[in-house]
Structure formats: C-alpha cells, structure tokens
Amino acid sequence: xxxxxxxxxxxxxxxEASLVLATADTSRxxxxxxxxxxxxxERTPAIMAANxxxxxxxxxAGLAKPMVERLILDAKRIAAVAEGVxxxxxxxxxxxxxxEHVTRPNGLDIRxxxxxxxxxxxxxxxxxxxxxxxxxxxLKSGNACILRGGxxxxxxxxxxxxxxxxxxxxTGLPPHAVQLVPTPDRAALLPLLKLDQYxxxxxxxxxxxxxxxxxxxxxxxxxxxxxGVCTVYVDRDADPVLAEKIVLxxxxxxxxxxxxAENLFIHAAAAPALLPRLAxxxxxxxxxxxxxxxxxxxxxxxxxxxxxxxxGDDFSTEYLDLIMAVKIVPDLDAAIAAINHFGSAHSxxxxxxxxxxxxxFLAGVDSATVYWNASTRFxxxxxxxxxxxxxxxxxxxxxxxxxxxxxxxxxKYVIVGTGQVRE
Amino acid sequence: xxxxxxxxxxxxxxxEASLVLATADTSRxxxxxxxxxxxxxERTPAIMAANxxxxxxxxxAGLAKPMVERLILDAKRIAAVAEGVxxxxxxxxxxxxxxEHVTRPNGLDIRxxxxxxxxxxxxxxxxxxxxxxxxxxxLKSGNACILRGGxxxxxxxxxxxxxxxxxxxxTGLPPHAVQLVPTPDRAALLPLLKLDQYxxxxxxxxxxxxxxxxxxxxxxxxxxxxxGVCTVYVDRDADPVLAEKIVLxxxxxxxxxxxxAENLFIHAAAAPALLPRLAxxxxxxxxxxxxxxxxxxxxxxxxxxxxxxxxGDDFSTEYLDLIMAVKIVPDLDAAIAAINHFGSAHSxxxxxxxxxxxxxFLAGVDSATVYWNASTRFxxxxxxxxxxxxxxxxxxxxxxxxxxxxxxxxxKYVIVGTGQVRE
Numbered sequence: 001x002x003x004x005x006x007x008x009x010x011x012x013x014x015x016e017a018s019l020v021l022a023t024a025d026t027s028r029x030x031x032x033x034x035x036x037x038x039x040x041x042e043r044t045p046a047i048m049a050a051n052x053x054x055x056x057x058x059x060x061a062g063l064a065k066p067m068v069e070r071l072i073l074d075a076k077r078i079a080a081v082a083e084g085v086x087x088x089x090x091x092x093x094x095x096x097x098x099x100e101h102v103t104r105p106n107g108l109d110i111r112x113x114x115x116x117x118x119x120x121x122x123x124x125x126x127x128x129x130x131x132x133x134x135x136x137x138x139l140k141s142g143n144a145c146i147l148r149g150g151x152x153x154x155x156x157x158x159x160x161x162x163x164x165x166x167x168x169x170x171t172g173l174p175p176h177a178v179q180l181v182p183t184p185d186r187a188a189l190l191p192l193l194k195l196d197q198y199x200x201x202x203x204x205x206x207x208x209x210x211x212x213x214x215x216x217x218x219x220x221x222x223x224x225x226x227x228g229v230c231t232v233y234v235d236r237d238a239d240p241v242l243a244e245k246i247v248l249x250x251x252x253x254x255x256x257x258x259x260x261a262e263n264l265f266i267h268a269a270a271a272p273a274l275l276p277r278l279a280x281x282x283x284x285x286x287x288x289x290x291x292x293x294x295x296x297x298x299x300x301x302x303x304x305x306x307x308x309x310x311x312g313d314d315f316s317t318e319y320l321d322l323i324m325a326v327k328i329v330p331d332l333d334a335a336i337a338a339i340n341h342f343g344s345a346h347s348x349x350x351x352x353x354x355x356x357x358x359x360x361f362l363a364g365v366d367s368a369t370v371y372w373n374a375s376t377r378f379x380x381x382x383x384x385x386x387x388x389x390x391x392x393x394x395x396x397x398x399x400x401x402x403x404x405x406x407x408x409x410x411x412k413y414v415i416v417g418t419g420q421v422r423e
Numbered sequence: 424x425x426x427x428x429x430x431x432x433x434x435x436x437x438x439e440a441s442l443v444l445a446t447a448d449t450s451r452x453x454x455x456x457x458x459x460x461x462x463x464x465e466r467t468p469a470i471m472a473a474n475x476x477x478x479x480x481x482x483x484a485g486l487a488k489p490m491v492e493r494l495i496l497d498a499k500r501i502a503a504v505a506e507g508v509x510x511x512x513x514x515x516x517x518x519x520x521x522x523e524h525v526t527r528p529n530g531l532d533i534r535x536x537x538x539x540x541x542x543x544x545x546x547x548x549x550x551x552x553x554x555x556x557x558x559x560x561x562l563k564s565g566n567a568c569i570l571r572g573g574x575x576x577x578x579x580x581x582x583x584x585x586x587x588x589x590x591x592x593x594t595g596l597p598p599h600a601v602q603l604v605p606t607p608d609r610a611a612l613l614p615l616l617k618l619d620q621y622x623x624x625x626x627x628x629x630x631x632x633x634x635x636x637x638x639x640x641x642x643x644x645x646x647x648x649x650x651g652v653c654t655v656y657v658d659r660d661a662d663p664v665l666a667e668k669i670v671l672x673x674x675x676x677x678x679x680x681x682x683x684a685e686n687l688f689i690h691a692a693a694a695p696a697l698l699p700r701l702a703x704x705x706x707x708x709x710x711x712x713x714x715x716x717x718x719x720x721x722x723x724x725x726x727x728x729x730x731x732x733x734x735g736d737d738f739s740t741e742y743l744d745l746i747m748a749v750k751i752v753p754d755l756d757a758a759i760a761a762i763n764h765f766g767s768a769h770s771x772x773x774x775x776x777x778x779x780x781x782x783x784f785l786a787g788v789d790s791a792t793v794y795w796n797a798s799t800r801f802x803x804x805x806x807x808x809x810x811x812x813x814x815x816x817x818x819x820x821x822x823x824x825x826x827x828x829x830x831x832x833x834x835k836y837v838i839v840g841t842g843q844v845r846e
Binding site (some may be wrong): 019022023102104108110115117118196200201215216219221222223239241242245246248249250253254340358362363364366367368369370371372373374375377378379383384385395396397398400401410411412413414415416417418419420421422423 | 638642662671672763791792801820821837838841843844
C-alpha cells in the first residue's frame with residue numbers, strides 16, 4: 001500500500017469510527033477507559049520490552065540524555081499513566097451538554113448542544129505517555145483520533161496502540177477510534193496534514209520546527225500548542241516580598257515548561273530598590289540574567305550575579321532554562337506595550353498593590369491568561385479545574401489557554417419545529 | 424512600496440489598531456457606527472459615482488448579468504446598508520462578558536472573559552455591501568479588520584473604506600481599525616494569507632475556488648464559509664402535508680443560498696404514496712429532479728416532471744438552483760449514513776411524526792444544524808436570534824453554523840491572586 005493510500009485509509013476509518021463514537025453512551029466510553037487502565041497494567045512487560053528497544057536505539061543513535069530520559073516508560077510510569085486514565089473515566093462526559101436553549105417567536109425550539117469535533121489528529125514528539133493521555137481525552141470526548149508520535153518512541157507507541165485497540169474491541173467500541181500512524185516514516189506526515197475530507201482538527205505538540213511545518217502545510221484547522229514567552233511585570237507599587245516570591249516561582253519552580261516566566265520587567269521607579277533584591281534571589285537559584293542597559297546599570301555594582309547584556313531577541317526567546325531577560329520600563333503603559341510586542345500572548349503577571357494599575361494591565365495585556373499577584377505557573381488545565389488537559393493552546397480560535405475535554409468538543413444546533421417554513 | 428511590504432504594513436497597522444480597539448468603550452464604538460450610518464447617507468453621491476465606474480467596467484468586460492446586478496449600490500441599497508449599521512449599534516456589546524467564574528481551593532479567582540479575536544481578515548467576492556456589513560461587525564466586536572473584496576467592486580469598496588475611515592477618525596478610534604487592501608492586484612492575496620504574526624483569523628466568503636485557495640495557502644486559522652449541500656429526509660411516518668410544505672420551502676423559497684435544500688431523501692415505505700405528490704409540487708415550481716434508479720421507477724409514470732437520472736456527483740452538489748437530487752433510502756439508518764456521506768454537514772431536516780426516529784436523526788446526523796419538522800432555510804443568524812451574522816461557518820472549530828458577534832470574540836482568563844505560587 002502506498003503511503004498516501006495508507007494515510008487516506010486511516011482517515012476514512014477514523015471518520016467512520018467517529019460517527020459511531022459520537023453517539024456512544026458515557027457508560028460504554030468509561031468502560032473502555034477502565035478496561036484500558038487495567039490492560040496497561042497487565043501488559044506492562046510487553047510495553048516495557050517495546051520501550052527498551054526504543055531506548056536502546058536512541059542510545060545507539062547518540063540521542064541526548066534528557067531526550068532518552070523522556071522516552072523511558074518503566075512500571076511506575078505505566079502505573080501512573082493507568083491512574084490518569086481512571087481519573088479521566090471519572091470526569092463528567094463533555095458530550096450532550098445543553099449549552100443554550102431558546103424558543104423563537106415562530107415557535108422553533110433551538111438547542112445548542114455540545115458534540116465531539118469528529119476526527120482529531122495529534123502530532124507530538126518524544127514522550128510515549130502522550131499517546132495514552134491524548135487517546136483517552138479524545139475517547140472520553142467522543143472524538144476518533146489519529147496519533148502521530150515521534151519516531152524515537154515508535155515501538156513503545158505501537159505497543160500502547162495495541163493495548164488501546166484491545167480495550168476498545170473488548171468493550172464494543174470501534175477499534176479505529178484510536179489509530180497510530182503505523183510507520184515512523186517522516187513522509188507520512190504531509191499527506192496526513194492534507195486529509196481535510198476526513199480530519200477536522202490537528203493538534204501539534206512539540207518544538208517550533210514541527211509546529212511551523214504543520215501550520216504551513218495543513219489544510220485542516222490547527223490548534224497550536226506553541227511557545228510561552230511569559231513575563232512577570234513588577235509595578236511601581238509592588239509588595240517586595242510578593243514580587244520576590246512570584247518572580248522566583250515563575251522562573252525557577254519548573255523552568256522547562258511553557259508557563260514558566262522568561263522575562264522580568266520592572267517599573268523604573270521600583271527598580272533601584274527592588275531589582276537588586278530580585279536579582280540576588282534569582283542568582284541564588286543559579287539564574288542567568290540578560291539585562292537591558294538600564295537594568296545593567298542598576299545591577300552593575302551587585303556582586304555574585306550571572307549578568308550579561310541582553311541582545312535583540314532575548315525578550316522574545318523561550319529559554320525553558322535558568323535564564324531570565326530583564327528590562328526596566330518607564331511606566332505601566334510601556335510594560336503593557338512591551339509584553340504585547342515581545343511576548344507570545346501565553347501568560348503574563350503583574351505584581352502590584354495598585355488596583356487601578358492591575359485592572360489596566362489585566363485589560364491591556366492581550367494574552368490568553370493574565371495574572372494579578374500570582375505566578376504564571378498556574379496556567380494549566382488541572383490548576384484551572386478542567387480535570388485534565390490535552391495541552392495549552394496558543395491560538396485564539398476555539399480554545400485559548402488550557403484545553404480540556406470541553407475544548408475537544410464543538411456544538412450543533414438541534415431544532416424542533418411543527419412545520420415551520422421561511423416566508 | 425512592494426506588494427509584500429504594503430501588506431505587511433497593513434497587518435502591522437491593524438495589529439496596533441486592534442490593541443486600542445480591544446479596550447475601547449461600548450459608547451465610543453457605537454458612536455463610530457452611528458456616525459458611519461449618517462456618513463453613508465451623506466456620501467451617497469460619491470459612493471454611487473464610484474459604483475457606476477465599477478458597473479460600467481463590469482459591463483464592458485462582459486460580466487454576466489446576475490454578477491453585474493450584485494455589484495449595484497443605488498441610493499435605496501445604501502440606505503438599507505446604513506440602517507443595518509444602526510441595527511448593529513443597537514446590539515449588546517459582545518466584549519467583556521464574564522463567561523465563567525471560579526474560585527479555586529488555593530484562593531485564585533479565575534474569570535473567563537470574552538475579548539475580541541484581534542485582527543480578522545475577510546476575503547470576499549462581488550457584493551460591495553459586504554464591505555460595510557463585515558467592517559461594522561468587526562468594529563462592534565472590537566476586532567480590527569483587513570478587507571479584501573472582489574476586484575469588480577474595487578472602486579465602490581474604496582469609496583466605502585474612505586467613509587469608514589472618516590467615521591473612525593471623527594469619533595476618536597484608530598482609522599486603521601478597518602483597512603481595505605488598497606490594490607485589486609490578485610498577487611496581494613498570497614502575502615496576506617501568510618501574515619500570521621499580525622492576523623489572527625481569516626474568514627473567506629465566496630466560491631469554492633477562493634475558499635480552496637485560502638485554505639491551501641493560509642498559515643493563519645481560517646473559518647470557512649463553504650457550501651451547503653442540505654437534505655430534507657422524508658421518513659416513513661411523515662405527515663404528507665408537512666412534508667410537501669417543508670420540501671417546497673427548503674428547495675424553492677430562495678434556491679440560491681447555502682441553506683436551501685439540494686437533496687430529497689425518502690423512506691422506501693413512504694415513497695410510493697408520497698414521492699409522486701412531492702415531485703408534482705416541485706415540478707409546479709419548475710424544479711428539475713435528478714433521481715436515483717428507485718426514485719425514477721416510482722416517478723416514471725408521472726406526467727409533467729423535469730426528471731433525469733442522477734449521476735454520481737449529484738447527491739454532493741450544491742446546485743443553488745431549481746434542481747433537486749432525489750433518492751429512496753431503505754430505512755432511517757441509511758438516510759443518516761447517506762446524509763453524513765454526501766452532505767456538507769450544513770443543515771439537514773427530517774420530516775416525521777415518529778419521535779424516536781426524529782431523535783435518532785437529530786443525534787446521528789453530523790451536521791451543524793439539524794431540524795425536525797422544519798425547513799433548512801432557518802439556518803441564519805437573524806432567524807437564530809443572534810442579531811446579525813458575518814456568515815455561516817461550515818467549520819467545526821470556534822464557530823459552527825451562523826456566526827454572529829459573539830463568535831467574533833475569543834476569551835481570556837483573568838486571574839486575581841494574593842501572592843499564590845505553585846508548589
């Protein structure tokens with residue numbers, strides 16, 4: 001079978017499965033999830049054996065150690081994945097919720113009802129647990145999915161897909177509701193991105209190059225999970241203790257994730273007293289500071305800092321590392337403008353005691369999530385109470401910010417009449 | 424200025440304007456709309472003069488008569504457009520609505536608030552009134568817009584854009600909040616579709632070729648307003664009077680629009696008694712029937728019909744004309760499967776007295792709008808009570824079906840803390 005025929009077959013099968021899944025009972029979907037959780041534990045030896053092949057190949061290919069680390073699925077991690085599946089089973093079904101209801105003057109009864117999107121393709125990179133996490137969120141929300149993982153995890157993903165298929169079949173759901181692209185061949189990606197007759201949404205999760213490739217080539221709507229260039233802005237009237245606590249947490253609590261802060265902006269009036277304190281606290285956590293000329297001047301006399309002059313791109317870079325770009329801004333308006341210019345519209349925070357300043361910031365910063373006196377690190381489906389998340393959308397359409405089960409649904413209008421016609 | 428620099432400048436200006444517009448007061452936006460309505464009336468002679476140049480050029484180029492007809496903006500139409508602007512001014516502001524509010528166990532106060540999408544590009548074809556209709560919906564919803572109309576209407580659109588700019592400037596809103604691509608050159612379209620650093624959403628409205636081009640080339644999220652291949656399914660237990668009334672209305676009340684029915688499917692048990700009656704009623708309205716072999720057999724003896732055998736594509740064709748494809752289906756399941764296979768997931772209706780059959784149809788037909796005992800012609804923003812519509816989305820993400828002011832908004836999370844950090 002040629003690659004394009006193979007991909008088209010996957011798409012057609014997914015579409016057919018999606019029409020069955022869209023009207024599947026909650027109890028049946030949950031039964032499949034619970035069976036999956038049990039099977040993941042039962043099949044742990046087979047999954048680990050497949051994973052060992054991936055890990056050996058990755059080491060042989062000289063993959064960097066953190067990349068190899070991400071690949072590993074041991075018994076403990078598999079048990080955690082299974083537990084996550086049970087948690088999704090326990091969440092409310094997002095399908096069939098009445099979102100609105102109106103009776104029009106002509107008597108037409110119009111209900112807006114949540115329904116699955118249909119067929120969702122998820123394109124991701126190394127971590128094999130994403131295979132299960134994404135499949136179960138799609139299944140719970142009634143979407144068929146096509147999964148395209150990284151080639152380094154192909155053996156593990158294949159073993160996980162076999163378990164998924166087994167759970168679906170045993171519980172009477174169509175096995176094509178979850179399909180892994182059955183080849184690691186890179187050439188399979190392009191025809192997948194063009195399969196708009198069968199696939200309704202593509203979610204790419206991964207590095208900038210992957211997301212750029214998907215965006216440029218897909219004819220299917222894409223919900224990007226792109227980078228987070230997040231800023232903490234310390235206002236003129238910030239509480240110093242709060243400022244230090246929030247800046248430290250946003251930068252250092254987990255630097256490798258998209259809601260970690262990359263930029264520290266500080267009001268010129270607050271900088272002389274407060275910036276040295278913040279810089280010392282960051283230095284104690286081994287954070288390198290890339291400072292603009294004004295910030296450099298304030299910090300020049302401070303010993304023990306890892307301090308370098310900021311270059312042009314530093315304020316729009318997602319470091320995912322113990323690096324923070326520091327800028328002194330003349331006022332709140334300049335802070336808002338700089339965040340809207342340099343940031344990625346992901347998560348940005350103001351630290352201030354001034355309510356008027358906070359309100360202006362919250363309204364003026366054009367980001368998915370804006371905070372007043374809290375860490376940017378809270379941008380997360382679990383922290384927002386969504387129960388689970390398939391990722392954090394950096395797009396503005398359909399889903400913005402944490403994307404949970406509800407955001408994996410669209411809606412339809414269900415209209416009941418008594419013979420109404422249009423005049 | 425090169426074309427790509429010109430387009431990039433438009434985008435940057437739109438983005439800057441959008442940041443102002445996003446926090447503009449309702450009263451200021453409405454003042455701009457009311458001033459626009461007044462100016463449209465005042466400037467009617469200039470608009471008509473520009474329009475006369477477009478119409479003369481179209482006639483000289485041998486444009487088909489219905490196309491020329493669509494181009495014409497006379498004083499009466501301009502007054503109607505101005506009245507439409509006043510109606511939009513009277514609608515509630517969709518921005519700043521609190522969609523959700525939760526206080527998390529850690530005390531974080533999380534509000535989900537409606538905000539404008541940002542910069543919206545609208546790409547459309549001949550009717551120049553679309554220029555005003557789309558601009559005012561974007562303005563009311565706080566979005567900056569870039570308008571790209573058809574080249575046949577370029578002079579008229581330029582005159583209308585001048586009036587828009589005047590109204591914005593007079594009322595203190597950024598004139599770049601509404602910009603027309605200032606050249607009819609086709610080559611301007613491609614760079615516009617790639618301007619993802621400034622434009623957040625593209626809405627193409629027009630023929631299949633235009634929409635296909637946009638979908639294949641845009642790196643910006645697209646909300647398609649594509650074709651409607653709508654079906655009326657007459658069930659075994661349909662009321663014959665209702666069936667005739669609904670089929671006739673769905674097909675003939677206004678055949679040239681996307682929510683008109685193109686297909687008539689009928690249950691095999693109902694066909695012998697009911698199909699000849701429906702066919703006669705359609706024939707009386709000059710509708711040509713393209714029938715599958717079973718329907719042909721039922722109708723063969725009927726005099727006075729415009730009856731031809733259906734070909735392969737007839738059940739997935741948007742005729743926009745007095746043509747209807749007719750198919751006999753063995754049962755309800757087959758009807759649902761045929762609609763999901765041949766239709767465009769726009770609007771589909773069942774006519775039946777059987778509630779169980781209706782419920783199965785409403786759940787199983789995977790379309791944006793599904794009707795029980797009513798005409799498909801009601802799929803429309805005004806009929807749904809949305810107040811206005813920018814079009815009817817045939818996509819599933821963000822907006823499905825009629826797209827009103829609310830669907831021109833996205834949301835942001837506004838989070839207020841007291842120093843919370845993530846552990």
